[in-house]
Amino acid sequence: MSRMKFTVISPEVYTYGAMLVAGILKDNGYEVTLKRRLSAEKKSTVMLSLYSTQHLLSDEIKEFISKHRKNGGTVYIGGPVSAYPEMVLGELKPDAVIAGEGENSVPYVAKLGISSGTPGLAYTGPDGNIIRTKAVAPASMKRPLPLIPDDISSQSIRGASAYIETHRGCTGACTFCQVPRYFGREIRSRDLPDILEEVKEFKKHGATRISVSGGTGSLYQYRNGKINEDAFIELLRGMAKIMGKNNVSSPDIRVDCINERIAQAIREYTIGWVFFGLESGSDKILKVMGKGVSVSQASDAVYRCRDFGLKVAGSFIVGHPLETAEDFEKTKDFITEHCLDDVFVSIAEPIPKTPLAELVLNTPKEKSPLYMPHKGEYMALKLTESEARSFDLQMHADMFKPNLHVVTDEIFNAYLFGVRKDGKEIRAATELLFKYYGK
Ligand code: SF4
Structure with missing residues (x-):
């Protein structure tokens, strides 16, 4: 048969x-x-x-x-x-x-x-x-090896061939994020030998760099309200032994989930970058985003990582429905002060079934940065307020990166093209939500 x-x-x-x-x-x-x-x-x-x-x-x-x-x-x-x-x-x-x-x-x-x-x-x-039909229970973290294609080395997602799952769930409750709603707020971790066997398999298929997936790397083996530093360090050490330290990254970590030992392990066993979801330089916006951390905690985390010789990248979200011009200025100030090694900017996107989606859908379009025409410095470019803030922040971040970044015409146009595309796509996704909202 x-x-x-x-x-x-x-x-x-x-x-x-x-x-x-x-x-x-x-x-x-x-x-x-x-x-x-x-x-x-x-x-x-x-x-x-x-x-x-x-x-x-x-x-x-x-x-x-x-x-x-x-x-x-x-x-x-x-x-x-x-x-x-x-x-x-x-x-x-x-x-x-x-x-x-x-x-x-x-x-x-x-x-x-x-x-x-x-x-x-x-x-x-x-x-x-x-x-x-009947809902399935949360999956066990014991499972067979993934099917790894032989051309896995041809893909590079922020430099990694693949992001492997070490645990599932997040203790956080960020209002824009689907992770805790989809996977729950309990952390379910995989056994280390299973993860390392998988890393070996990726290497065998040609993967050049492996990264730990998700926004919460150091929550691996989190138990009883506590970070398990030893487990996370063992994880990185084991991965580095197989791949070599220059082929492992552990980028995304919450600012309240890093300490000296974790920072040291990242320096010792990975390419030495840490990536924080910083989102905003305004405490008010961090609070409405449900980040559960303050600007000063974020600042401490950046300085602490720098003390350990790590490169620090941060992502920011602009155009939250409650973000005022003053809040946005605070985000720019944060970037000015911290001179991040890399910065990623995105426009607040209402992911379905998140509290942010509810807020966006309940905000009149004439008051929503996603739809409001920008009337400030970039008015001639005919951007919405969200697009203008994203554009402005990317240009601003380039001025404060430690290495000199000259914003050429080409870069200017690429940023402009990017923010227009993002704005258009997020508005289209928002219209979809309006169509299905309440169904
Ligand atoms: S910490 Fe990261 S993964 Fe967790 S809820 Fe917030 S954005 Fe999502």
Whole structure:
């Protein structure tokens, strides 16, 4: 009897989640192909792993699904977008959505297909109503090895071939973030030998640099309200032994989850960069964002890392509905004072089912930075307020990076193009939320 065939696709990049699902299917005896392009054998079963609301707006993805289904194939959609199945079913029209953490439901989906007895599914019933089957429990952190493609070295996500999962969940409650809502606020950690076996496997397949995934690196093995420094240090040491310290990064850490020992381990066992989600230089905005930390804690963390010789990068979010011009100036001041080695700026995006999404949807458009025309310094560029702040902050950060960064015409135009694109995409995603809000 021929084995059932699956194609697992994550558009553009091999995401860790797609590799994991492909590994589980392979371990269950199925024939699996993993792709980052939208193509599949006719009549095959496709599992599409989508990680951005933008995917719900993609004509290319819509066309692929429609054509594949017309040709007799089946399409399931999973990944972070499955947190809002109504939107996925309404916009992309797949056969079904694998809702929530897929590891537990994928083997049932493969065996039983779309049926009321398959856990963790959402699909459109004959009368057009959305049917949701029994929810699956949070996944165990014991699982088979992911399916790692042989061309994994060809991808570079902020310098890493892959971001591996060491634990799941976040103790934080940032109002713009889906992680605690999707994975919960309890930390579930993997066993170190399993992680290291996986790192070896990545290396065997050609991965050049491996990074620890998620915004909370040092929460690995967090227990009883305490950071487990020893476990995190062992993790980095083990990874460095396999990959070499120049091929390991542990970038994202909460500013209240770093101390001397952790900073020292990052210097000793990784490329020596730390990445903080700083978001704003205004305590008021940090509070409404639910960051749970203050500007002075963020400042201390930056200086502490510098003392240990680490490079520090930070990300900022501009255009929060409650961010005033004064709050924005405080963010600029933070950057002026701390001269960060790298800065990433994004416009506040209402991720579905987050408190920020509620706030954006309840803010009249004429008062929302996402829609309001900018009337200040960059008025001639015809930007919205969010776009203007993002543009301004990127230019400002360049002036205060430790190494000289000259803003050439080319860079100026690239920033301008980038903020216009971001603004347009986030407004399109917000319109989608307006369409499905309350459904
Ligand atoms: S600390 Fe990071 S992962 Fe946790 S809720 Fe905040 S943004 Fe999300």
